[in-house]
Amino acid sequence: MKNLSFANRWNADLIDQYYESWLRQPESLEPDWRAFFEGFELGQTRTDAAPSATATATMPSGVSPETTAPVDPILQARVIGAIYAYRGIGHTQAHLNPLQIQAPQNPRLTLDRLGFTPADLDRPCFTGNFLQGGVMTVRELLRRLHETYCGSVGIEYLHIQDTKRRRWLQARLEPTSAKPALSREEKLRALRKISEAETFEQFLHTRYVGQKRFSLEGGETIIAALDALTERCPQSGVEEIVMGMAHRGRLNVLVNIVGKSYDYLFREFSTNYIPDTTHGDGDVKYHLGYEADQTTSTGKKVHIGLAANPSHLEAVDPVVQGKARARLRRREDMVERKKVVPVLIHGDAAFIAQGVVAEVFNLSRLEGYRTGGTLHFVINNQIGFTTEPKDARSSMYCSDIAKMIEAPIFHVNGDDPLAMVMVTQLALDYRQAFGDDVVIDMFCYRRHGHNEGDEPGFTQPTLYRLLAQHPYISQTLAKRLIADGDLTEEQAAQLHAQFQQSLDEILTRVRKDEDATKEERQKKARSGGFRPYYSFEAAPTAVTRENLERVARSLTTIPDNFNLNPKIRRQLETKWENFQKGEGLDWGMGEALAFGTLLQENIPVRLSGQDVERGTFSHRHAVLYDMTNRAPYVPLQNISPNQPRFCVHNSSLSEYAILGFDYGYSLDYPEMLCLWEAQFGDFANGAQVIIDQFITSSESKWQHNSGIVLLLPHGYEGQGPEHSSGRVERFLQACAENNIQVCNLTTPAQLFHALRRQMKRNFRKPLIIMSPKSLLRHKDCVSRVSDFTDGRFQEILDDPTTPKSPKRLIFCSGKVYYDLNALRTESNIRNTAIIRVEQFYPLNTELLQGILKNYAGFEKIVWCQEEPRNMGGWTFMAPILEQITGIKPIYAGRKASASPACGSVNIHKIEQDALVEHSFNA
Ligand SMILES: Cc1ncc(C[n+]2csc(CCOP(=O)(O)OP(=O)(O)O)c2C)c(N)n1
Numbered sequence: 001m002k003n004l005s006f007a008n009r010w011n012a013d014l015i016d017q018y019y020e021s022w023l024r025q026p027e028s029l030e031p032d033w034r035a036f037f038e039g040f041e042l043g044q045t046r047t048d049a050a051p052s053a054t055a056t057a058t059m060p061s062g063v064s065p066e067t068t069a070p071v072d073p074i075l076q077a078r079v080i081g082a083i084y085a086y087r088g089i090g091h092t093q094a095h096l097n098p099l100q101i102q103a104p105q106n107p108r109l110t111l112d113r114l115g116f117t118p119a120d121l122d123r124p125c126f127t128g129n130f131l132q133g134g135v136m137t138v139r140e141l142l143r144r145l146h147e148t149y150c151g152s153v154g155i156e157y158l159h160i161q162d163t164k165r166r167r168w169l170q171a172r173l174e175p176t177s178a179k180p181a182l183s184r185e186e187k188l189r190a191l192r193k194i195s196e197a198e199t200f201e202q203f204l205h206t207r208y209v210g211q212k213r214f215s216l217e218g219g220e221t222i223i224a225a226l227d228a229l230t231e232r233c234p235q236s237g238v239e240e241i242v243m244g245m246a247h248r249g250r251l252n253v254l255v256n257i258v259g260k261s262y263d264y265l266f267r268e269f270s271t272n273y274i275p276d277t278t279h280g281d282g283d284v285k286y287h288l289g290y291e292a293d294q295t296t297s298t299g300k301k302v303h304i305g306l307a308a309n310p311s312h313l314e315a316v317d318p319v320v321q322g323k324a325r326a327r328l329r330r331r332e333d334m335v336e337r338k339k340v341v342p343v344l345i346h347g348d349a350a351f352i353a354q355g356v357v358a359e360v361f362n363l364s365r366l367e368g369y370r371t372g373g374t375l376h377f378v379i380n381n382q383i384g385f386t387t388e389p390k391d392a393r394s395s396m397y398c399s400d401i402a403k404m405i406e407a408p409i410f411h412v413n414g415d416d417p418l419a420m421v422m423v424t425q426l427a428l429d430y431r432q433a434f435g436d437d438v439v440i441d442m443f444c445y446r447r448h449g450h451n452e453g454d455e456p457g458f459t460q461p462t463l464y465r466l467l468a469q470h471p472y473i474s475q476t477l478a479k480r481l482i483a484d485g486d487l488t489e490e491q492a493a494q495l496h497a498q499f500q501q502s503l504d505e506i507l508t509r510v511r512k513d514e515d516a517t518k519e520e521r522q523k524k525a526r527s528g529g530f531r532p533y534y535s536f537e538a539a540p541t542a543v544t545r546e547n548l549e550r551v552a553r554s555l556t557t558i559p560d561n562f563n564l565n566p567k568i569r570r571q572l573e574t575k576w577e578n579f580q581k582g583e584g585l586d587w588g589m590g591e592a593l594a595f596g597t598l599l600q601e602n603i604p605v606r607l608s609g610q611d612v613e614r615g616t617f618s619h620r621h622a623v624l625y626d627m628t629n630r631a632p633y634v635p636l637q638n639i640s641p642n643q644p645r646f647c648v649h650n651s652s653l654s655e656y657a658i659l660g661f662d663y664g665y666s667l668d669y670p671e672m673l674c675l676w677e678a679q680f681g682d683f684a685n686g687a688q689v690i691i692d693q694f695i696t697s698s699e700s701k702w703q704h705n706s707g708i709v710l711l712l713p714h715g716y717e718g719q720g721p722e723h724s725s726g727r728v729e730r731f732l733q734a735c736a737e738n739n740i741q742v743c744n745l746t747t748p749a750q751l752f753h754a755l756r757r758q759m760k761r762n763f764r765k766p767l768i769i770m771s772p773k774s775l776l777r778h779k780d781c782v783s784r785v786s787d788f789t790d791g792r793f794q795e796i797l798d799d800p801t802t803p804k805s806p807k808r809l810i811f812c813s814g815k816v817y818y819d820l821n822a823l824r825t826e827s828n829i830r831n832t833a834i835i836r837v838e839q840f841y842p843l844n845t846e847l848l849q850g851i852l853k854n855y856a857g858f859e860k861i862v863w864c865q866e867e868p869r870n871m872g873g874w875t876f877m878a879p880i881l882e883q884i885t886g887i888k889p890i891y892a893g894r895k896a897s898a899s900p901a902c903g904s905v906n907i908h909k910i911e912q913d914a915l916v917e918h919s920f921n922a
């Protein structure tokens with residue numbers, strides 16, 4: 001051991017580093033070091049072996065006097081081991097659970113298991129990189145370690161690989177023993193916030209008996225934490241908080257953090273409450289969002305928004321991320337991402353169990369989706385409805401999912417609000433320093449049932465007996481502050497009474513107002529159905545030939561020294577030639593021209609989804625790569641010098657989180673065309689919650705308008721059950737009250753106008769497009785330049801061949817039109833017109849009726865579709881066609897089927913031919 005190079009000081013950093021290497025790969029170290037650590041491990045699993053004489057080293061010269069004492073390497077190894085052990089597993093014996101009087105004991109942290117004897121306790125030791133390498137007795141060291149890592153806060157951070165981050169956390173926590181060093185004002189403020197939160201809950205409990213509010217009682221400390229967060233924002237450079245949370249404590253957060261007025265909330269609680277019916281169906285009050293500026297104690301403003309939330313737990317998480325990203329863009333903070341902080345508040349049961357949580361964590365460092373770090377709070381009341389943790393998760397903590405992104409995790413005893421305040425401040429500082437997520441897992445309890453109609457004693461009789469005795473958080477905190485001399489008994493007593501009185505006054509006022517306006521409100525309720533605005537009026541989507549040409553040229557021109565793949569080069573050349581010829585513009589060109597012309601008109605575009613840069617079917621090539629060095633070139637970012645951003649992001653392989661994210665983005669950045677593309681349309685059902693709970697219903701529930709575009713590749717081409725259908729029927733079933741637009745388009749120019757129209761009207765509606773696959777390269781699926789310069793979007797496309805007095809009208813939508821037209825031409829059929837429904841919903845019936853006027857005397861109408869009878873547009877269109885024409889439509893399509901499409905290409909072809917033929921002869 002003589003060769004052990006301790007450098008010229010006790011270099012604990014180095015030892016730590018070597019130790020970690022040894023744990024991972026022992027042979028990577030020199031034999032001396034290996035022997036050292038083997039001895040150390042032996043000591044850890046100790047058998048009272050006396051330290052051997054050979055294992056004693058003397059400190060070299062150059063260290064401070066107290067460190068020149070002989071060092072017993074075995075003792076030192078155990079000391080380093082103890083430091084490592086406390087840092088790693090100290091949290092397992094932290095006092096986290098407020099319902100347990102004593103903290104748990106982890107046998108791995110007993111003196112014996114750490115390798116010490118009682119006699120070692122008074123021996124001096126070097127503390128390595130704990131407390132900057134001091135000297136203290138083993139007893140003192142263990143006391144400090146215990147105090148730091150086993151108090152009201154349990155810290156998990158050794159899963160973080162980056163030394164800088166770990167050192168940062170140690171430097172913040174170890175010198176203070178993780179104790180809050182708060183000013184008297186901060187402590188009193190925390191007490192006031194908790195007292196207000198408690199009083200508010202108790203007030204609702206007694207004034208609105210049995211009304212659902214999802215009481216926060218037991219977890220009121222979260223209010224002090226969120227308040228501390230708001231208070232710290234200005235000094236941290238944070239201007240805005242974008243928050244998402246579920247039901248529990250939501251009302252409390254709304255009034256005590258976000259700034260919704262008590263008046264307003266009490267009005268909503270009234271049994272006479274009638275929402276403004278001109279604004280849709282509304283939602284229950286514990287789902288509603290709100291946003292406002294809050295003024296901190298230093299007079300600075302922080303904007304706080306709480307996103308509206310459906311019942312589906314955790315579904316709001318990606319939406320909040322998208323909103324935060326949009327807000328960052330609004331504040332032009334797209335590099336550092338520090339001005340806006342996303343905050344997500346989770347329930348313990350939902351946090352570990354809902355898969356979208358993992359999907360969202362996975363976005364945290366992705367270029368197109370990162371938001372500079374999210375603060376996650378878990379209101380860990382150790383129960384989910386009636387389910388206890390042992391049935392709710394296979395992991396130790398509900399927060400274990402966060403380890404996947406190496407987020408530091410703080411478990412905090414919720415009955416210690418000062419610890420929560422300290423940890424919250426630290427979490428924000430960490431987030432601002434590193435741009436990473438942080439998790440604060442607040443252990444608390446649920447003083448009542450799951451909701452106000454639930455009797456918890458049915459399933460948790462013992463727990464609820466215990467809880468009945470448990471003091472209120474404000475009482476515990478007040479006692480502590482009184483003991484510390486920060487507060488008097490009288491002041492403490494007044495807090496609750498004063499706030500209670502002000503709530504009483506507000507309630508009296510609200511009730512008075514309510515009586516006075518009752519009649520007026522009832523009249524309003526009777527008067528109105530909900531019909532949000534929609535218009536078929538042509539939007540100015542055509543562009544001049546010059547502008548179009550400029551864009552087309554930029555799209556097909558690449559820099560001189562760029563080595564483009566020859567196939568793509570040829571494609572671009574053909575596109576440009578066709579443009580000059582004025583015809584033959586394909587789907588990819590239609591889409592790129594839509595994006596390019598919008599960018600030219602200063603409208604930014606964001607396209608997100610799996611492999612969207614190239615496009616699943618290689619039709620887009622939004623990013624070109626140099627063949628020699630893979631340098632990217634994005635033609636749409638080179639349309640004009642001052643153009644806005646064209647953002648195209650290959651997403652992670654997620655539908656739920658990504659669509660939620662892009663939906664959130666579209667809400668808060670309506671000036672941007674936001675598109676999400678599914679790899680194949682069927683995969684959209686992985687995001688069904690976002691479609692049902694947000695996209696189709698948010699206008700009615702929350703008056704939130706999104707202009708998001710969904711591109712869902714759809715079409716029956718023999719690729720089997722999973723790659724044929726974007727499930728248009730699902731969207732059609734969800735259509736009502738002008739909530740969404742559902743299209744199945746057949747020409748590039750139609751796509752061009754539909755996309756541009758999204759940004760050229762004075763209202764926003766989600767647009768669902770069944771987008772093509774084989775049509776991307778179909779020789780007939782092309783448009784002329786004049787279709788872009790003169791046309792407009794047509795909800796229904798009349799037959800371009802204008803047959804004279806047809807006896808039969810075939811209605812269809814999407815790709816099957818080309819099959820129908822081909823057969824008609826081949827068979828020289830003259831008595832049949834083919835009419836395309838390009839936009840199913842809102843259906844332009846006036847336009848349809850106008851088209852029908854051209855065809856007086858038709859006798860039969862057919863609805864032709866590729867999809868099975870129980871899918872596609874049939875059930876949606878049949879009654880409408882019958883009502884408009886007075887003729888019962890004939891069905892030509894696949895038979896009703898459990899699966900969207902067959903697996904065999906041959907059967908597919910037989911079916912396809914049959915349904916096309918059937919359309920003409922049924
Ligand atoms: C996706 C989803 N599944 C089921 C429910 C029904 N549900 C509402 S609250 C709840 C328990 C939630 O427990 P936890 O996440 O711990 O939050 P807590 O109510 O304890 O605050 C359940 C199962 C739901 N709202 N969302």
Ligand SMILES: [Mg+2]
Nearest residue numbers: 348381383384
């Ligand atoms: Mg819970």
